Amino acid sequence: MYQQPVARLAVPTPLRRTFDYLYRGHAPAVGSRVEVPFGRQSLVATVLSLADKTSIDPKKLKYIKNTIDSECILPAELFKLIKFAASYYQYPIGEVFSACLPTLLNKGQAAELEPEWQWSLTPQGREAIPKLRQNAVKQQQLFQLCLDCDGVLTEAQLANHDFIPSYLKTFEDKGWLIKSAYEATSIYEPSAAYDSNLELNEEQQFAIDAIEPHLDTFKGFLIDGVTGSGKTEVYMQLIQQVLSSHKQVLMLVPEIGLTPQTVKRIERRFNVPIAMLHSGLTDKQRLNIWLKAREGKLSIIIGTRSALFTPLANPGLIIVDEEHDLSYKQQEGFRYSARDLALVRAQYEQTPIILGSATPSMESLYNVQQGKLELVRLTKRAGDAKPPHIKVLDVRQRHLNHGLSQPLIDNMRRHLEQNQQCMVFLNRRGFAPTLMCHECGWIADCQRCDRHMTYHQKFKRLHCHHCDKQVFTPKRCPECQSPQLNPVGLGTERLEEALTELFPDKTVARIDRDSTRRKDSMQNFVQAIKNNDIDILIGTQMLAKGHHFPKLSLVGVVDTDGCLFSADFRATERTAQLLTQVAGRAGRSKDIKGEVVIQSHHPDHPLLVNLFTQDYQTLSQKVLEERQQAQLPPYAAMAIFRAEANNLEMPMTFLNEVKQQLGHSGLTVYGPFPAPMPKRAGKMRAQLMVQHTERKALQNALTPISPTLEQLTSARKVRWSIDVDPQEVF
Template identity: 45%
Template sequence: MTATSPTALLEIALPVPLRRHFDYLPPVDISPEQITNLLPGVLIRVPFGRQELVGVLLRVKTASEQPSHKLRAALAVIDTEPALDQELLDLCLWAADYYQCAAGEALQTALPVLLRQGEPAQLRGEAVFTLTTEGKGLPVGGLKRAPKQAALLAALQTQPHLTRAQLEQLDIPRNIATTLIDKGLVHIITLAPDCTPPTGPLLRETSLTLSEEQQVAFDQIDYNRFKTYLLDGATGSGKTEIYLQAIEETLKKGKQALVLVPEIGLTPQTLQRFQRRFNLPVVALHSGLNDRERLDAWLQARAGIARIIIGTRSALFTPLKAPGIIIIDEEHDGSFKQQDGFRYSARDLAAMRAHRLNIPLILGSATPSLETLHNAHQGRYQHLRLQARAGKAKPPEIQLLDIRGEILHEGFAQASIEAIGDNLRKGNQALVFLNRRGYAPALECHDCGWLANCNHCDARMTVHQTPRHLHCHHCDHQRALPKRCPSCNSSNIRPLGQGTERSELVLQELFPDYKVIRVDRDSTRNKNSMQKLLADVHSGEPCILVGTQMLAKGHHFEDVTLVVIIDADAGLFSTDFRGPERMGQLLLQVAGRAGRAEKPGRVLLQSNHTDHPLVQTLVYQGYHALAELILQERHITQLPPFRHLALLRAESKHAQVAVAFLQQARQLAEAIQPPSPLLSYLGPLPAMMEKRGDRYRYQLQISAAQRKSLQLLLGQLALQLEAHPLASKVRWSLDVDPQEMA
């Protein structure tokens, strides 16, 4: 029954995992005229059960399916200006529909944390340090016994105010400013937001001259309409210079550029490079910022103050006053897919956003994803190729090292050790790649064969030395290293296998006169730790870098001339059908760190399977030959990109409950769309890691020849599953276009 309300009603999307919208009466302190003037995208605080939530207004209406006496009044309109404009609102609602997510959860992803907590979306003025009247009257040399205080005073006597960033540039700690504030010589004032564009030339430094190959690619970009370009360039071929010059063309038109990168660690170096080139405000958006910094950058982009926005996955939802181009660097990278909650692909959504905005999208990679390559082959994307390295740099020489039967020194072949030593003695740098954190991936009893397993997962615990402990990298469970085997009481327990920590110690013992720098998730946890670690590398001194895939993405190391890949076989025998593709991408991305400047590069791949067809193809014919081989296999087996997948996942502390839920889900799905060559079901099956974090994990795979039929099925199935009696007893989720089959 539909009950008509005598007053306007607010239809609101709330951050709850329910696929529905919620109706509320307007706040009691707002006039009818103000209600009718409210625009979609406004943030509103409402009561929900016993808590208060901040939701997004979708529309003002006059009737509700709920009886009027059951409707509660909203508490407050946080800001009368929409936090999300109509373009972003529509994009998020479309994405929620496509990825089978609650609209409120999708919209929350697009909002900075402080807005989700109810702060108004208003630009703050910048807090700056300036002299008080007493400070202005202090004579020169008045603080000669405190040189840092004197330096700050002198700086403020030559310019009216200093920002916190300028203090850092002058190497003056903030507590020095606090001391002068306490003395009454300095105070803090807030400047009104400056929305006027900076005057002067667009560029701080001149653009580089493009090679003939780069120029051909660059000339094909049309800035006046939507088109997707695959900038397919070998590592070191100068893709970034094309990005920079494409952004220059965009800025000349008074438009903004949005650039997405895969890793937080890459954001600062990308930011610095763009700031060196452009005389316009550039901001970064990523999870390494605090909530206030992130909101400020978001608001500057919305106001049009920031002309270039650089960020990781969620920066795709940044509001833009004058959108002109979207660029995604390393488009193949798995981090562009959100793996929980709102499981969207930033790369795929970027195509939808660019299409709606009628602006170009550039997808850049040296090892494009098979989906992107397939789209280029089908003519949906324009394929721009760069095959030569920029300047005088040459592609590195790749050499396979067959380690079968060889006695290894803590994972290193003798040829690898000799090559590293020779490289260092010549004054160059070496990079050792091993995609396993910790000291060793397992702990084993040498007498009875006991292995240290996680009590909560179907996984081995990783041995860490600093500090000494066992650590599960899946559920984060940690425990002390045992002194004796819990199975046979033997003291003969040893680390098994190689991790980055162990490699670091081994290399330091082998080459005591050179610095060994480890780069992995453990060594880069703290803010700015990545930049500090890499400062030694960029100094050019001979050293050894050892790390995980964090080193493979987009870094430019001019003096790295040797790359040693300890285990080139990871991915060859993966149970995930994407394993070989990812192996090829990762190995070539790592190899691409060698010989990026004028010095020639060399890559050594240690392998137990040097004769494997995929390894042979990759090394001797290159990534594109490997990609074609895998695409042929995918076509035969009818896997993406030739079919469309969705995974229905369920997990529970009791395996039988998760299985029962998926069995009934399959029955519901088959009732909506019976199995056929156009739409098929597989499962329930255990996940690759069946038990994780004390929960048993199962999945149902749905495969369709057409996207539309898959979407029709999932839309109906999701609503039925929400109301299912077992739904409250399991954690379940739908993953559309899954990138991880685990």
């Protein structure tokens, strides 16, 4: 060791280690950003610690070029959380900090708020409102928002709405709005908004009474509430209590499509500064929200997975809605679970955390067993709504019209005649799963993956949903030149075509990833459904999440069988969650009796029998018992080493060397073996699975070896990763 003061930095590189740098003058603050030379580049790094000694010859060390911040830019607890996340998920700490900070901060921009702007409605503007053209929808909406906000609009309020800046400029030029700078306050005493508290049933009141006494300290709660049980109203009334204590709320939601609805409902309840974090924000908007939250100028922050790393000046409550959802787990790069890290963050910040779901994950139910979460159940639908009647329909030997049985079609007709809405669920977008030649049997396979390409009729393209490769549909078979190329199987596009023919006088809407690519398209669909402008919805998994459609009375699940047979040990849990959530969309109003028809060629499958003759709660207990007997998560901690290269030999060689490195670690090791999908995006893939009954033992084994793997010769020939607590085994 050399006696030399150094700064130990997290540099954004794929190396699992820290880097020592020299500094001139005063030592940089721990948690501050510095600019450093790294190879031929200049990078923005984070100071992790200061040390008096270094293991590297000081003559070989470089100096910090520039100190960007005079102090730590993160609250101490969040700084600690990010370091924990890098360690737990075995990911390079520099890249973890880079992933958790806004892009502009990673580029070295100052962590300081720019002036806030507001727009005030003038007397001329008020006079202009009645004179606006009927088709000037956006302008009318902008005026209405001004009126709703007492004639004064702030940037924070505009951030949650899709108003093009040119409209504001036009209104300014006409003298309808006056732009001025103002100082945003950090007072969030909630004043009356537009919606008052809803009347609670006994179970909702019990939930609030159970959680409210713990709003000043760390405690974890799991609200297990059936679909439509009013979990959101419970959240709202607890948020009210937190805001009254001058604290902030962080709410995570799984889908960006749910965020605008949640924001709108909260805006109507609380007259406080609210921010919505989503992928449509510019880098500048994202940084502004991050800085405002850090300075306490926002009361409620709502967002998807990455919103977890938003700093809060006065944290008061964390809510993870639909906690079971797979989207909370990042599947590429820094593979973290936002739900699991939210629990750690709440503990560090000593704030309560609420996980909510109608179909709780096995991990959360296990945490209830272990006493880490307190279970609160909501077993009744709110507002006197009744649970839907569920029927599993045996479609063996029945004629299917594009996947639709006659009983399902008849049921749809009956509900539509009563001016109610129907939803047909098929978790497979596209027109058909693939294209096949009638003459020779050729099938359109993706040359880069071990999977068929999906046929999309609207765009006349074949699309691989695994690697995103797209090609134009051939006019003739590439093998035998026959023009007889036929779509095989059922997709949402084909279902849309069939339902339009069956119900020509009804409005049919397909809601999937393809139809909701444009900004605000999901919001527009949701609004159209609530306005009764759509009669029949065709939906994929997107529609199973948290949506409330009062006039939706019938749900038909077309192809259940595709979910029932899988080698993944989580398949039963996932299928039960999906079917329960889909069924929960029906009959959410007290005036409408919901009905669910689930088509299957395997009506006696144990999952369907157990789920619908009993309930999700009973099924989940059986799943937990099976997992415990098999020593599978959550009764064991698991990690997967994945590797890919141009041929299978290279990843297998690397993973065998990893296996040797694990040696006498005490871990149970499976593999290496080719991945369930051996070829993806042109690369051959393999994996090595390790597990232990103790989470700490798994971490103790992984931590020392993960940095050494970079030194292996075979590691340079593959792209590899470690997935801790994997949610998908593929």
